[in-house]
Amino acid sequence: MINTSFEQRTERRNRLIGLLRSETYWKTSDLREQLGVSQRTLMRELAELKRAGYPIESERGRGGGIRLNGRWGVNRLQLNHQEVVELILSLAIMESLQSPLLTSNLKAIKQKLFQAFPQEQRSAVSNLRKRIMIGSNAGADTVSRYVTPEHTISESIAEAFLEQYGLEIDYESDSGAQTTRVIEAHYILLNWPIWYITAWDHLREDSRMFRIDRIKNARIVASRFSLKPIEDFIGIYTPYYQSI
Incomplete structure (x- = not known):
């Protein structure tokens, strides 16, 4: 009889851990079916996980089963x-x-x-x-004009993005013109080290992209917004961005 290889055992054990994490409780019969192993093999794997420090728990009766303590990890x-x-x-x-x-x-x-x-x-x-995109690194000319945003501004932007609050910003364009507008920060894009907000701009009533380092002030607006699909913004960002 040929012994199961170390790689196969490791893969099976990792899969078992993943299964235990994916559901609150598992019946041993369901775990055996998922892994394609015997009851004896399953019990041996569970015992070895316990010895390795994994908090495997079991409960008898209707609704019970085997689980990995949800607070572990x-x-x-x-x-x-x-x-x-x-x-x-x-x-x-x-x-x-x-x-x-x-x-x-x-x-x-x-x-x-x-x-x-x-x-x-x-x-x-x-x-x-899905709302955070990463592209290629910014060009040398762009980086040479980059100024790290103030911490308070970055914090306001992050809160508005994460909690889907409106954001009132004082924004300076490439030409130096400044405007105040309310935006919805639907997506953020990174061309290292430059961050951009892909937003719905209430001033223009259209989608726009804003460089975060050009935002001179940012204030949270109480109203929240519903997320628009990324397809609504494809016209203002290049499709080679990948979500994290």
């Missing part, structure tokens, strides 16, 4: 949605920079981090990830 750090997005975004930015050193596993790390959180939080974070 990265979520025990008690990160909120914004902190999770910022962490995943940092990994995505590093991935986009294509550094030859210490970045080969970033994509896998990003996915594992995302999967480590409870389903409710994953859904909220997933919706935010």
Whole structure:
């Protein structure tokens, strides 16, 4: 009889962990079917996970089953949605920079981090990830004229984006003209290190893109907006952007 290879066992164990995280409870019969293993093999895998420190729990009776304690994993750090997005975004930015050193596993790390959180939080974070786009690096001429925005302005923009609040901004165009307008920050785009807001502009009653470093002041507006589909903004951004 040929022993199961180490790679196959590792893959099966990782899949078992993923299954346990994906549902509140699992019946052993359902886990066996998903993994294609015997009851004995399943029990051995669960026992080995327990020995490795995974908090495997079981409950008898109707509605019971086997589960992985929901408080186990990265979520025990008690990160909120914004902190999770910022962490995943940092990994995505590093991935986009294509550094030859210490970045080969970033994509896998990003996915594992995302999967480590409870389903409710994953859904909220997933919706935010779809609204954050990363493209190529900005050109040298653009970077030479870039000025880091003030922290208070960045905080107001982030809050308006995350909570879908309207945002009143004082904006300076490329020509130096300044206007005050109320915008809805539907999507944000990054050409490292330049951030852009893809927004609905109430002054022009149309979609517009704003460079964040040209926003001279930003104030939260109490009213919230409903998210428009990305297709409504395709005319003002290049399609090579990828969501994080």
